[in-house]
Amino acid sequence: MNQTEQITRQTFDQVMAPNYAPAAMIPVRGEGSRVWDQEGKEYIDFAGGIAVNCLGHCHPALVSTLQEQASKLWHVSNVYTNEPALTLAKQLIDATFAEKVFFANSGAEANEAALKLARRYANEHYGEQKDQIIACHHGFHGRTFFTVSVGGQAAYSDGFGPKPGAIEHIAYNDLAALEALISDRTCAVMIEPMQGEGGVIPATDEYLAGVRALCDKHNALLIFDEVQTGVGRTGALFAYMNSPVVPDILTSAKSLGGGFPVAAMLTRSDIAASLKVGTHGSTYGGNPMACAVASAVLNEVNTPEMMANVSAAEAQIRQRLADINDKYQVFAEVRGKGLLLGAVMNDKYQGKARDFLTAAVAEGLMMLVAGPNVLRFAPALNITESEVAEGMDALERAVAKVCQSSE
Numbered sequence: 001m002n003q004t005e006q007i008t009r010q011t012f013d014q015v016m017a018p019n020y021a022p023a024a025m026i027p028v029r030g031e032g033s034r035v036w037d038q039e040g041k042e043y044i045d046f047a048g049g050i051a052v053n054c055l056g057h058c059h060p061a062l063v064s065t066l067q068e069q070a071s072k073l074w075h076v077s078n079v080y081t082n083e084p085a086l087t088l089a090k091q092l093i094d095a096t097f098a099e100k101v102f103f104a105n106s107g108a109e110a111n112e113a114a115l116k117l118a119r120r121y122a123n124e125h126y127g128e129q130k131d132q133i134i135a136c137h138h139g140f141h142g143r144t145f146f147t148v149s150v151g152g153q154a155a156y157s158d159g160f161g162p163k164p165g166a167i168e169h170i171a172y173n174d175l176a177a178l179e180a181l182i183s184d185r186t187c188a189v190m191i192e193p194m195q196g197e198g199g200v201i202p203a204t205d206e207y208l209a210g211v212r213a214l215c216d217k218h219n220a221l222l223i224f225d226e227v228q229t230g231v232g233r234t235g236a237l238f239a240y241m242n243s244p245v246v247p248d249i250l251t252s253a254k255s256l257g258g259g260f261p262v263a264a265m266l267t268r269s270d271i272a273a274s275l276k277v278g279t280h281g282s283t284y285g286g287n288p289m290a291c292a293v294a295s296a297v298l299n300e301v302n303t304p305e306m307m308a309n310v311s312a313a314e315a316q317i318r319q320r321l322a323d324i325n326d327k328y329q330v331f332a333e334v335r336g337k338g339l340l341l342g343a344v345m346n347d348k349y350q351g352k353a354r355d356f357l358t359a360a361v362a363e364g365l366m367m368l369v370a371g372p373n374v375l376r377f378a379p380a381l382n383i384t385e386s387e388v389a390e391g392m393d394a395l396e397r398a399v400a401k402v403c404q405s406s407e
């Protein structure tokens with residue numbers, strides 16, 4: 001194919017591995033919570049690149065940080081350290097329970113590091129029989145073979161040959177199930193404080209407190225996967241901060257780079273000590289450009305004003321969803337926290353979340369689903385009142401159309 005030929009959605013089918021099924025339109029430009037496609041059609045963005053663009057598109061502070069770093073130093077590998085990585089690590093440590101940081105490029109890699117660390121730590125301190133990892137049904141932890149096996153949807157890890165062993169799954173928010181399974185053989189429990197991909201399902205405080213107590217009783221590490229919930233998404237810098245517990249290991253990605261690939265695993269010094277020289281690594285991990293951008297993201301996000309905006313936008317979306325539902329009766333409930341919200345389809349619209357998403361795109365609104373029954377909202381944390389209003393107007397038009405066509 002000639003490179004000057006027009007790029008269209010059909011090009012995707014010609015040149016890309018068929019593991020994704022992207023929308024018909026191709027976005028070409030974004031500014032704040034607005035996006036334009038190849039035809040110049042404008043959209044409000046409630047998808048945020050799947051909870052990634054926490055400051056919207058092309059935020060001036062991130063653009064200038066990236067441009068400045070791009071003319072200074074792009075990459076040195078971990079054979080050398082670099083200033084942006086150390087600055088970001090200090091920021092994360094200052095802002096959280098953590099004492100040590102490991103950088104990676106994606107959520108899956110941060111989780112891979114967390115799981116390998118938990119296994120190593122248990123092995124060193126208690127012996128190799130302590131290898132069991134417990135996670136939850138419908139949990140999502142990434143697509144490497146270890147993380148997808150720890151994830152709670154067997155369909156995502158089936159058919160790739162022998163799976164990593166000693167991984168077991170229990171129901172989310174079911175403390176009795178964990179109590180029945182956990183033992184001194186358990187090396188770690190990995191959970192999302194709110195399941196994102198699994199359907200926007202928050203954990204209860206009692207559950208998290210119970211999980212923490214059971215981990216302590218059996219010397220198992222508690223790993224919080226905050227890849228989706230972290231960096232302000234739920235109205236706190238990390239979701240654990242609004243819960244009664246502190247994890248032993250926490251992973252962050254998605255919003256951490258605001259659209260630039262970067263991830264981090266945070267933990268305490270006594271646990272991190274098991275990652276001795278040579279035990280783990282990543283060529284791009286701690287890349288100066290990624291870390292410079294993430295530092296700028298944290299500076300912008302970790303403020304009372306930004307957290308107040310998250311709460312205000314959440315209230316506005318919930319109110320409009322209630323109004324829409326009064327008129328059209330499509331949702332059974334709205335759940336989630338901050339700007340990670342899920343509108344759950346009622347009985348009449350079971351399995352139809354994607355129809356609403358498709359109708360929304362036609363009305364100029366980018367949305368997400370979380371499974372077949374949940375319409376998911378993950379807009380930028382700095383979305384304005386008028387952008388929310390415009391997006392909800394588009395959603396209402398989309399809901400009206402779907403309802404009409406299913407009469």
Ligand SMILES: *Cc1c(COP(=O)(O)O)cnc(C)c1O
Pocket residue numbers: 105106107108109111140141142143192196197225226227228229253254
């Ligand atoms: C998206 C996600 C991941 C995987 O992150 P990638 O960057 O796609 O590897 C892991 N855990 C949770 C909770 C996620 O939402």
